[in-house]
Amino acid sequence: MLTLDYRQFERAMRFQMQVTPRTCEDILTWAGGTLIVGSSTVDGAIQRTPKAEASKVNAVPDAKIAMAIRKKAKKKGRKMSRADMKKAVAKERRRRKQSRAYTAGPGWHKAAVAMGKRGVRIQGGFSKSEAAHGSGKKPTAKSLVAEIVNTAPAIEKIGREALQAALDDTASDMTAYATKKLNEQFAKSNA
Numbered sequence: 001m002l003t004l005d006y007r008q009f010e011r012a013m014r015f016q017m018q019v020t021p022r023t024c025e026d027i028l029t030w031a032g033g034t035l036i037v038g039s040s041t042v043d044g045a046i047q048r049t050p051k052a053e054a055s056k057v058n059a060v061p062d063a064k065i066a067m068a069i070r071k072k073a074k075k076k077g078r079k080m081s082r083a084d085m086k087k088a089v090a091k092e093r094r095r096r097k098q099s100r101a102y103t104a105g106p107g108w109h110k111a112a113v114a115m116g117k118r119g120v121r122i123q124g125g126f127s128k129s130e131a132a133h134g135s136g137k138k139p140t141a142k143s144l145v146a147e148i149v150n151t152a153p154a155i156e157k158i159g160r161e162a163l164q165a166a167l168d169d170t171a172s173d174m175t176a177y178a179t180k181k182l183n184e185q186f187a188k189s190n191a
Contacts, residue, residue, distance in 0.1 A: 107152030
């Protein structure tokens with residue numbers, strides 16, 4: 001489980017609650033969605049989570065891919081001809097190229113949808129992937145917790161910094177919005 005520094009976010013949350021008429025649930029839902037997919041002023045976790053470089057995917061030797069395929073086939077008790085292996089290597093290389101952004105996109109999909117956002121385009125095999133177990137939960141009046149879960153295997157390794165940066169930028173955006181509203185209230189009362 002990732003641990004993040006929420007201090008800046010908590011300050012922004014308190015400030016926005018004092019200045020705007022929005023409910024705590026609304027603010028948290030908006031912040032959860034912005035944290036994941038971003039906004040016009042904030043890059044969310046989807047944009048910030050690193051994606052595999054195409055050149056690195058292409059640099060993996062066919063022999064290494066074939067070894068992984070052979071290992072899986074052996075576990076299943078299957079033998080593959082040379083032609084079948086060549087097709088399987090090409091198919092696996094295509095699959096790896098297509099899934100370069102697996103952790104960043106599909107990993108956050110269900111959480112984004114739960115926060116009322118559109119999510120991302122997912123491929124046919126998504127339902128069988130680890131990322132399909134991701135989730136999200138909007139806050140309620142009884143439980144003021146916005147829950148976002150990315151279950152892609154590499155998220156803990158590559159996603160922490162991206163998520164922390166998105167959280168900090170979301171907090172800065174919240175503070176800027178609350179400051180704007182406070183200035184509008186001040187101008188209205190002094191008009």
